[in-house]
Amino acid sequence: MKAHIMNRKAAPAAVIIAVSAVVSLLTIILHKQSVSVCSYDGEDIMSIYEVNIKIKNGGMLRFCSVYCAEAWFRENSPEAASVTVTDELTGEKLDASLAIFVESDVVSVAATNNRIHVFKDEYQAREHAKQYNGRIVDNPFSLSK
Numbered sequence: 001m002k003a004h005i006m007n008r009k010a011a012p013a014a015v016i017i018a019v020s021a022v023v024s025l026l027t028i029i030l031h032k033q034s035v036s037v038c039s040y041d042g043e044d045i046m047s048i049y050e051v052n053i054k055i056k057n058g059g060m061l062r063f064c065s066v067y068c069a070e071a072w073f074r075e076n077s078p079e080a081a082s083v084t085v086t087d088e089l090t091g092e093k094l095d096a097s098l099a100i101f102v103e104s105d106v107v108s109v110a111a112t113n114n115r116i117h118v119f120k121d122e123y124q125a126r127e128h129a130k131q132y133n134g135r136i137v138d139n140p141f142s143l144s145k
């Protein structure tokens with residue numbers, strides 16, 4: 001009789017363990033899906049450095065850094081319809097043609113050794129350049145119309 005009672009107590013505990021295992025597995029899977037990876041090298045994308053390239057067939061490619069987007073763009077620029085970059089100070093997305101690019105000693109995305117920084121504000125871009133031995137460079141994403 002005693003053993004019987006123990007079993008009845010053990011059963012709900014086993015159910016709870018099984019349920020929480022399933023829940024944590026689902027959490028991991030959902031988390032994996034919500035983190036986007038770079039179309040060029042498969043690295044996780046930090047949204048503050050993200051570059052998006054809309055392609056002419058309607059698709060959208062996402063990159064972890066200017067470095068990766070530029071590498072793709074060099075080979076495929078005729079396919080690109082528009083390029084959106086991220087101001088690394090505010091996280092604001094803006095068209096690459098409106099952004100100011102600074103190459104400096106600071107590495108933003110370690111996986112790619114990316115040293116090209118994106119600013120919306122020209123004053124901030126010049127300050128970054130002054131502080132980190134940088135220089136303003138041309139927009140690497142000039143679209144062929």
Ligand SMILES: [Zn+2]
Nearest residue numbers: 038041064068
């Ligand atoms: Zn990348």
